[in-house]
């Protein structure tokens with residue numbers, strides 16, 4: 001069953017737009033989502049005269065498909081409104097951040113095609129501005145230095161039902177606060193000894209407004225600023241300032257920040273930014289049967305369950321790229337999912353649908369046999385090899401054709417022969433005739449088995465009159481199967497991936513660990529036609545009747561490619577029209 005991943009109306013609109021068939025019509029038919037509507041309103045009312053968006057990752061892990069949604073959404077809006085898009089590292093938390101992550105994020109954002117050009121920024125470059133904002137707040141009596149411990153601050157904060165209590169340090173004078181904050185900056189105090197807090201309202205129904213912490217002491221080296229600072233701003237204080245400094249107009253974030261919006265607005269107002277940005281929230285993207293969420297992914301990487309951040313079973317952007325997903329397929333996916341205010345899970349099958357759609361006309365359809373059994377044509381002239389022309393993609397003639405060697409000894413898929421077939425089995429069985437794709441009709445005359453009764457060789461005869469393209473019509477066959485000529489076949493490692501968790505049985509085990517699918521990676525050796533041995537990393541193909549495959553960028557060597565299955569051909573997902 002497919003979950004409802006986007007509103008039914010939107011699905012119908014997209015289906016209608018596709019039906020109408022041109023991009024222009026499609027644009028006009030699909031209505032604007034709520035963020036576009038808000039932007040339209042702001043522009044019409046003169047709140048802003050331009051649009052400026054950003055993607056603000058924290059460099060504490062690799063990006064995943066959820067981030068891809070945010071990148072595509074933000075960069076897409078900038079493009080749509082003729083505005084600009086910034087990539088900004090939200091690097092205010094030195095203990096968790098690494099240069100490796102910074103580099104991978106830049107690569108991923110570029111690969112997705114989000115154009116940030118030279119607008120690459122680091123929140124840490126604004127530490128001085130943030131510090132000055134904090135001093136301004138102190139001078140206005142809107143911030144104070146507090147000596148309570150983290151534990152005490154939590155206790156004083158109260159909860160949903162209980163109002164908070166004022167900190168005993170709340171009424172310190174401006175002068176005293178300025179001096180203490182200066183000492184925090186100078187490194188006079190240990191981590192956790194003092195914090196700077198906003199002075200808002202301990203009785204606010206919104207807990208985020210109960211004198212939140214703005215700055216903490218952390219004697220930690222930062223990947224960008226080194227040891228220049230030993231005080232670091234908290235996210236809720238830093239983020240609005242970063243946006244305001246960059247003249248962001250629409251600060252688009254996920255729903256969990258909705259309750260933080262009053263604080264966001266408070267910070268930009270009290271820090272006296274002109275024409276401040278506004279925050280708009282949308283629902284996070286969750287996918288079934290895979291692991292989203294940086295923390296979970298990090299754990300799988302660190303405990304060695306997967307082979308690195310780009311293991312093709314993950315949905316990090318690096319993993320999707322390695323697996324053979326394309327930026328186009330991800331954009332199509334994000335468009336289909338739509339933008340919503342309600343959290344929901346999208347079926348992984350929909351992502352598969354998008355990559356199939358993207359590749360189906362673009363990629364050549366090649367022959368590879370993944371579970372081989374020998375087929376011998378007993379009336380084939382001994383030692384003869386014939387080069388047969390094979391169209392690369394019957395649905396896209398512009399891909400041309402190639403020649404494929406054919407001989408009297410072939411490999412076919414084991415499942416394409418049955419000694420005792422059930423009804424409606426139209427492939428090979430004794431006495432039956434099938435077409436070998438782009439080649440000849442062959443009729444099964446017998447088979448051999450080993451001691452266990454397992455089929456080892458299938459025998460047949462071919463009819464030279466039936467050559468593909470010869471116009472032969474005297475009789476018809478019901479089955480067509482693919483093949484690879486044995487003497488010239490290449491052997492390649494193929495990795496057959498399945499979803500890493502099986503949601504049917506529940507995503508988590510009783511102990512809270514992930515319910516991993518033990519069959520998520522299966523390795524087989526396939527026989528392939530010679531062309532497939534020449535492929536380069538990231539090249540992808542359809543293996544007819546099997547699926548789409550991409551040459552692994554890590555483990556392939558020249559002349560010896562390793563193939564990752566991107567997706568099988570069968571789909572449980574259909575876009576309803």
Ligand code: ATP
Pocket residue numbers: 055056057058059065066067069070252253254283284285286292293294295
């Ligand atoms: P995670 O939840 O996986 O730990 P994060 O929110 O901590 O991710 P950030 O680096 O802070 O990661 O995220 C950068 C941006 O990506 C934020 O604006 C965030 O709202 C957005 N984002 C993160 N996860 C998703 C998601 N699943 N769907 C859409 N946007 C997301």
Ligand code: MG
Pocket residue numbers: 058
């Ligand atoms: Mg975050």
